[in-house]
Amino acid sequence: MTIHKGRGFACINYPIGMNLGGDPSQALVHSTPDGKFMVSLSAIDLGQGMKSVTRQIAAETLGVPLADVYVDTADSDSGPHDMGSFASRGTHRVGNAVIQAAKEARNVMLEAAAEELEVSVNDLETDGKGNIQVKGAPSRSITVSDTAIAAQFSQGRTISGRGIFLIPTSDVDPDTGEMTPVSCFAHAAVVLDLQVDDETGEVEVLEINSAYEVGRALNPKMVEQQLIGGAWMGVSHALYETTEPYYPDRSHGPVDFNQYLMPGPGEVFNHNVAVLERPAEGAPYGGKGPGEMCANPLLPAVANAVYNAVGVRCDALPITPEKILRGIMANGGAKPQGVR
């Protein structure tokens, strides 16, 4: 038995959103009578951080403290319409809708404050700490809370805003098949090191080094964690997971977590992530979001590394010990592709 080390490389340009049908997302923002803000969405937080990021975006645009903003994504019956959490679209699509809604609400808030302070609305600014003040004369100020109380109980205004993100529908050109399905791309490159046992066909991932360009990382720690967790899932898809191990034959398909293979806490590997921040045009505060591509490039990187290690080119996933051993037998032995 010999252990062969291999290194694989893969890179990805990943589309943000899905323009067929205009890809709309809506957001509604309103203040409560005590000057807190509620952002209503139907975009769902699956753990990717939608609630945290939209909360940051709304607070930044409104000019109020983060602690004063709440995000409600609970119910698609009572919330405004959204296409959904898929296509790596959340930060970009929903974020843009939240900015539009928060801008409208901010304008009403400043108009209400102007009426209370008896100044022109154009002379007002927010300090981000819960106050609205006259530019250059911060002593002339009113709290957001008092502004909301005045709007609600004496002026009769609703401090609220509506936002929608929509881009022109891209139809497929019947002659060329050309279309513009997306509005921006995120990018990544991955180098993956692993080792293959040529007697058992077993693969162990040793280390991953990756670089991701996701626009501005609106919440850097969450971006990093999504990339690390997503890469784990990518490796899991590459080496373990399938519902039809002998596809198209449906036999031996797993029916529960006992039979469905996934790496556990004992199979973690070192992953060094570099996040390159290049704020994207038209994206909310420059953020495109990592989305699905945190998992995708790992699959070809694993396949390339297995080829580099033992010379077996697997063209079906997952890359199981059985497939590797059959490949080694067909080649008449392990054929390492170059010494590192």
Add this chain to the structure above:
Amino acid sequence: MSKTPIQFTLNGKPTSVFVNGGANLLEVLRRDVGDMTLKYGCGQGTCGTCTVLIDGEPHLGCLTLAETVEGRQIETVNGMADGPELHPLQKLFMENFAAQCGFCTPGMLMAASSLLNRNPNPSREEVVEAISGNICRCTGYEPIIDAILQAASSLRGRAF
């Protein structure tokens, strides 16, 4: 169906409830007692997200007959925080971003809490072993392992 009265201690409080014959502890705690911290993942003992401590030992709520906990001490995540003060495990899970969707977190916290109760200075391998019955789909496990090791260190009163 006839119901059986049972009494046990839940997070230090005496609790009495009538249970259906054959009901499992997961159902009883969620539906009849109203402790929603433990989650229903698979219902067959393979995902670990319904883990609770019975007399300090980790057990799977979905595989435990409710009637067998008569007179015993049950702990869930609800009992971890001391008023507004989070338990070091909860705090370090938060600081390490050891949860994304959060569905596995209650089970992970219970498995970790049981480990630290019997072994205040676990090795990385022992932490891995302790959570090996709990499935996490989001994090890749590493932040969870780090959080548990840091919590162990914090509970021993050492700086880390």
